[in-house]
Amino acid sequence: MPLHRFANPGRFMRLADRLLPWTGGLAVLAIGIGLVLGLFVAPPDYQQGESVRIMYVHVPAAWMALFVYTCIAVASAVSLIWRHPLADLAAKASSPVGAAFTFLALVTGSLWGKPMWGTWWVWDARLTSVLVLFFLYLGHMALMTAFEDPARGRKAAAVLALVGFVNVPIIKFSVDWWNTLHQPSSVLRLDGPSIHPDMLWPLLAMAVGFKLYYVLLLLIRIKSELIEARLRALGRAAMTSAPAPAPVAQ
């Protein structure tokens, strides 16, 4: 991906620099509010006691797992159809973040499962689908870096992301189908029938905070990708202009 094809890296860098402090500040604020409300203000659950507070991390993380994958699929479609180079970079920057949220959802789900079910892991339909989603993320990340030419990796990963996105609902359906046949409703559902407003507000604050945090990471990671591409271009220019291979850094 040559630098001259970036719609305008300079403009993106300036925009990113302007947005960074705001997204960062708002993310800290929203997550702070969410944590305070969730850990201290919200009431303990009458059945689950204090352990219900894991929900304020677990549920938004699980939402993010799907949200980020959707973002990757959209970015991949944009990159394949309109060949917009920033979309490629956005997809590349997103997948480790999404994988981390998915992993967080799995770990918190497991931690929550211990007091609830007495074991760390239960083949619950939701946990299982999230696990498969985690594998999809890992495949995306592995394919992205599997080629000598980074551009080929990004394009291949874009196709994979779209294929995966089409498959996510099918996988979800099949796992639900499998679960209902194997474990007929003996598992306690993770979410209660209705949710009390005192529990809803911290949940929403955390969800907004996680999304802002994602945007923050996205901006930083795209910025560093652009800088890296520029460094590589500078390195090549130094290689071709100097008679002997000269050190890139000056």
Next chain:
Amino acid sequence: MVGAALSLAGRDLRLALRQRSDAGTVVLFFVLVASLFPLAIGPAPNVLLRIAPGVIWVTALLAVLLSLERLFLADFEDGSLELLTLAPTPLSLLVLAKCLAHWLTTGLPVILAAPVIAVLYGLEADAFAPLIGAMLLGSPSLSLIGAIGAALTLGARRGGVLVPLLVLPLYVPVLIFGVLAVDAALAGLPARPHLLLLGALLLAALPLAPIAAAAALRQAVE
């Protein structure tokens, strides 16, 4: 157009026959791995019967996976793939032809060997028809979905390890419906809903997977 696709399938079959490699190795792998489970788990008939559908399906999945890497690799390395992408026939149709040849040389032999494994695990005769039916409906999907993974990893540094990582999560629905069809038959329940779902997966994969694989192949020869 169809003639070109059929001649490609015919060529692949002829190559497979002359090299006598794939079909035999895949079946051997299938039977070998399936017969490891009783050694690991123990010979209790009720346990073996309980795990039989799962073992047969997972092993079949792995056997197909084993042969996937080579689906496009030879054509990629000797330059045939470039020419195929330049042929007047739509590339997705050619991918479909290659999947057909792949299924005939891996999926079908595995299906033919499945009853042997079923006998070894003491599966009742009633369950044979659903097992074969489910494999007939499910295994073409394995070839089709696998083609996407094989195409995406062409030219990758570690193609062989990468294909399972990309493809196995996408195999989950086929595995689930395939096993449930046999489980249902064993429990005296109708296998039909699961078979229909397998058929639906196949109908979705037939047009979509070749398009995705064709896009990946064009990237690979760029």
Next chain:
Amino acid sequence: MTLFEGRDLDCVRGERQVFAGLSFAVPSGGALVLHGPNGSGKSSLLRLMAGLLKPSRGHLAWDGRAVADDPDAHRARLQYLGHLDAVKSVLSVAENLDFWASAQGDGAAGVAAALERTGLAGLAEVPARMLSAGQRRRLALARLFVNRADLWLLDEPTVGLDEDSIGRLQAGLADHRRAGGRVVVATHTALDLPKAERLDLSAYQPPEDAGLEPW
């Protein structure tokens, strides 16, 4: 008289710009010979003309219409010969050619004639694994004569060929052009191509600071 032309083409491989601002035109019956040192982008230009690569800037046109608008029609009128011979070792010479005859069109009738033209008629039933490198190259060249295509894109067609085979290739090229076909060839061997145009790719090397515009 139709014209195959490219205007203002930029090509990028990996992250490196190979050439920039390149234009060419090949009329019906014309020949274009690509020159330039290794790495100057001769193969890339041929792949770009075939549609295997997309130009990062500029466009190709056939008879005034953009090639990108109808890639299927473009594929149907070209024959590409790359570095690789696309020969399957376990198939016989005739089987190899038969396959490409039906995969690339409906040229099954031309197989015998194509083998004759490339001097492979006596080897038709021999498995391709027995062929020498030069004979494999001739088998790859035989594809050109099986299905009639207007545009031949040849990347180093003479690699491994003996003098006799080069003569046969030249005769084939002359016949092709007489019938209105056109050819673009990258070669280090002197091929006798009357009235061929030369395109020197070293004239289109990108400036050293390409891709380093100020931010």
